[in-house]
Amino acid sequence: MTNPLIRKLEQFTKLSEDDKRVLEQVSAQDVRRLGAREDIIREGEQPKAVNLVLSGWACRHKTLEDGRRQIIAFFVPGDLCDSHVFVLRQMDHSISTLTPVTFTRISRTVMEEITLNHPRITQALWWESLVSASIQREWTVNLGQRSATERMGHLLCELFLRLREVGLTAGNRCEMPMTQTVLGEAMGLSNVHVNRTLQELRSAGLIVLKGRELTIPDLQALMAAAQFNPNYMHLDHDGRHLDANG
Amino acid sequence: MTNPLIRKLEQFTKLSEDDKRVLEQVSAQDVRRLGAREDIIREGEQPKAVNLVLSGWACRHKTLEDGRRQIIAFFVPGDLCDSHVFVLRQMDHSISTLTPVTFTRISRTVMEEITLNHPRITQALWWESLVSASIQREWTVNLGQRSATERMGHLLCELFLRLREVGLTAGNRCEMPMTQTVLGEAMGLSNVHVNRTLQELRSAGLIVLKGRELTIPDLQALMAAAQFNPNYMHLDHDGRHLDANG
DNA sequence: CGGTCCCTTGACAGCCGTCAACTACCGTGG
DNA sequence: CCACGGTAGTTGACGGCTGTCAAGGGACCG
Numbered sequence: 001m002t003n004p005l006i007r008k009l010e011q012f013t014k015l016s017e018d019d020k021r022v023l024e025q026v027s028a029q030d031v032r033r034l035g036a037r038e039d040i041i042r043e044g045e046q047p048k049a050v051n052l053v054l055s056g057w058a059c060r061h062k063t064l065e066d067g068r069r070q071i072i073a074f075f076v077p078g079d080l081c082d083s084h085v086f087v088l089r090q091m092d093h094s095i096s097t098l099t100p101v102t103f104t105r106i107s108r109t110v111m112e113e114i115t116l117n118h119p120r121i122t123q124a125l126w127w128e129s130l131v132s133a134s135i136q137r138e139w140t141v142n143l144g145q146r147s148a149t150e151r152m153g154h155l156l157c158e159l160f161l162r163l164r165e166v167g168l169t170a171g172n173r174c175e176m177p178m179t180q181t182v183l184g185e186a187m188g189l190s191n192v193h194v195n196r197t198l199q200e201l202r203s204a205g206l207i208v209l210k211g212r213e214l215t216i217p218d219l220q221a222l223m224a225a226a227q228f229n230p231n232y233m234h235l236d237h238d239g240r241h242l243d244a245n246g
Numbered sequence: 247m248t249n250p251l252i253r254k255l256e257q258f259t260k261l262s263e264d265d266k267r268v269l270e271q272v273s274a275q276d277v278r279r280l281g282a283r284e285d286i287i288r289e290g291e292q293p294k295a296v297n298l299v300l301s302g303w304a305c306r307h308k309t310l311e312d313g314r315r316q317i318i319a320f321f322v323p324g325d326l327c328d329s330h331v332f333v334l335r336q337m338d339h340s341i342s343t344l345t346p347v348t349f350t351r352i353s354r355t356v357m358e359e360i361t362l363n364h365p366r367i368t369q370a371l372w373w374e375s376l377v378s379a380s381i382q383r384e385w386t387v388n389l390g391q392r393s394a395t396e397r398m399g400h401l402l403c404e405l406f407l408r409l410r411e412v413g414l415t416a417g418n419r420c421e422m423p424m425t426q427t428v429l430g431e432a433m434g435l436s437n438v439h440v441n442r443t444l445q446e447l448r449s450a451g452l453i454v455l456k457g458r459e460l461t462i463p464d465l466q467a468l469m470a471a472a473q474f475n476p477n478y479m480h481l482d483h484d485g486r487h488l489d490a491n492g
Numbered sequence: 493c494g495g496t497c498c499c500t501t502g503a504c505a506g507c508c509g510t511c512a513a514c515t516a517c518c519g520t521g522g
Numbered sequence: 523c524c525a526c527g528g529t530a531g532t533t534g535a536c537g538g539c540t541g542t543c544a545a546g547g548g549a550c551c552g
Contacts, residue, residue: 062387064473070387082379084372089484092380092477126330133328134338136382141308141316143389144434148540179498188390190541195500227310231338238335394508425530436509441532 003027004078004166005052009124011165013239019121022114027054030105040095040103047085049105053077056101057177061185062093071186073136074098074159078166082132083111083125099177120242127239134232143188146227148197151187153226156207160216161233176214201225249273250324250412251298255370257411259485265367268360273300276351286341286349293331295351299323302347303423307431308339317432319382320344320405324412328378329357329371345423366488373485380478389434392473394443397433399472402453406462407479422460447471 006023009015015023031054034040040051040058058075072093075081081095086108115122135158142151156176163174180198181191189197201207206222208215216222223230252269255261261269277300280286286297286304304321318339321327327341332354361368381404388397402422409420426444427437435443447453452468454461462468469476 060383062383064387064391065475066473068391070390072383072386082376084376087369087372087485088376088480089482090477092480093383123333126333130328130330130334133379133382136379136386137306137308137318137339139386140318140382140389141310143386144316144432145310145314181498186390191498192500192542193540196540199500227312229311231336234334234338236335239333427530437530438510438532439508442508445532 002167004054004076004168005080007166008078009121009128011235012124012127012237013120014243015120015124019118022118022121026106026110026114027052027104029110030107031102032105033102034097034100036097036099038097040097040101041091042094043091045091047088047091049107050083050085050111051081051095052104052106053079054102054104056103057098058095058101058103059098059182059186060093060095069185070188071182073132073139074186076159076162076166077168079132080125080128083129086111098182123239123242127234131234134234138232148187148189148193149200150226151189152183152194152197153201153206153222154228155183155187156201156214156216157219157223157226157228157230158233160214160219161230161235165235172217172219173213173215175212176209177212248413250300250322250414251326253412254324255367255374257481258370258373258483259366260489261366261370265364268364268367272352272356272360273298273350275356276353277348278351279348280343280346282343282345284343286343286347287337288340289337291337293334293337295353296329296331296357297327297341298350298352299325300348300350302349303344304341304347304349305344305428305432306339306341315431316434317428319378319385320432322405322408322412323414325378326371326374329375332357344428369485369488373480377480380480384478394433394435394439395446396472397435398429398440398443399447399452399468400474401429401433402447402460402462403465403469403472403474403476404479406460406465407476407481411481418463418465419459419461421458422455423458 003024005027006015006020009023030049041047043062053075055077060072060075060081061069062072063069075095114125138158142154146154159176160169160174163169168174180194183189184191184194187194198207198209201222202209204225205217206225208217222228249270251273252261252266255269276295287293289308299321301323306318306321306327307315308318309315321341360371384404388400392400405422406415406420409415414420426440429435430437430440433440444453444455447468448455450471451463452471454463468474
């Protein structure tokens with residue numbers, strides 16, 4: 001399978017063979033593997049590397065003093081935590097796995113080398129980070145304005161499109177390994193209400209969700225039901241004028 | 247009054263006289279003024295400059311097809327919209343004023359010149375953008391996990407600290423020009439419920455809010471009531487090891 | 493076969509939205 | 523000077539979405 005980060009960045013611009021070689025090399029440098037529900041980095045620790053997910057699912061999350069937990073973002077293959085995170089002295093949130101995960105740790109010096117010598121990759125990484133910020137903003141809209149059903153439908157649309165970007169869908173199906181409790185922690189809903197919400201989407205024929213696999217029979221219909229506008233994902237090759245010759 | 251961006255960046259690191267001169271110059275280059283409730287840039291438009299607020303309040307926001315509006319972020323003096331926004335072909339949200347605003351438009355070439363020649367400013371701008379992202383994440387936590395009262399208290403703490411960073415507080419008081427409807431659009435609450443929530447904070451003695459002015463008699467108490475942990479604002483001079491000699 | 497995790501369902505309560513009416517305040521114009 | 527209109531804030535009644543609690547079922551695993 002091709003490298004998920006390369007697949008993702010090619011949504012933005014066409015990379016040269018040299019660019020791809022660099023990214024492949026970076027992805028193979030310090031690869032690690034964790035089981036489900038383990039911490040990649042914890043709140044309060046000093047960030048020492050940019051983490052890139054190669055396979056499996058992870059999440060950013062924060063826990064309040066009284067134990068309530070909010071999942072702030074999901075990471076799927078090809079996702080990168082903030083590329084300039086070194087500037088901060090300590091993490092303000094934790095990153096943990098949801099399933100077994102392989103990831104690679106990109107050091108500060110490697111990031112600096114890329115910035116100096118590979119402008120097209122640098123630009124693509126900026127795009128990646130702007131899109132992440134845009135997704136975070138859309139979550140704000142989601143939590144603030146949408147009903148539970150719309151909210152859940154919106155999340156499923158987003159995850160499906162993000163997986164499709166990196167080639168992890170098969171037709172209208174994709175993996176969906178999160179428990180209903182985890183979905184609730186992301187959407188600010190109780191697990192009981194997540195269940196009711198999923199039942200509603202199922203009985204409307206908008207989703208089939210069973211055994212960690214999601215099928216979306218009619219993506220347009222689900223997008224309409226969730227008031228999903230994909231513009232915030234910037235999947236339209238914003239940087240194609242920078243395409244490499246190769 | 248000193249430049250609010252300089253004041254803010256000095257929360258991160260001490261700037262040299264030369265750095266400050268550059269920032270002053272940039273802030274004075276293409277200054278514009280708008281009245282309340284006008285658009286700085288609209289969703290769908292192509293970003294042509296980085297906007298820096300010099301005075302007044304503005305917000306990012308998005309409107310769903312059925313008219314529900316979510317405010318995604320507030321801008322106060324010293325705040326900057328994404329410094330690499332040029333990479334994207336079109337805006338996925340709008341930025342509008344809440345009060346009369348003076349702002350300056352920093353062009354792509356000026357940003358590139360800073361990146362090339364002023365590494366300490368560049369680093370400070372990265373800090374600024376990471377902190378913005380962190381604030382956005384905290385809003386996700388806010389909307390997902392906190393009750394209306396905690397949520398409102400949390401917002402008021404955040405805004406007070408952000409204003410204090412740039413010298414816009416007087417003791418325990420600051421300006422608070424937003425209507426209750428606007429506060430509701432930010433916190434995902436109806437204006438009626440915002441009112442009830444503010445009444446509750448008032449009767450608990452946690453805030454005094456009257457005539458566009460907010461007083462927080464006991465910031466620690468309000469922070470405790472809202473489960474506010476300021477670590478996400480990274481106000482502790484993360485970059486002080488980079489301090490300029492000047 | 494027992495234990496654990498996850499999903500599911502029902503009953504009930506409470507937070508928060510909607511609707512509606514009223515007040516306060518302010519600037520404008522007669 | 524007062525009338526007027528518009529905006530913002532306030533309050534009460536009511537209903538619904540969503541949380542909590544509790545119990546049971548199914549799948550998987552040691």
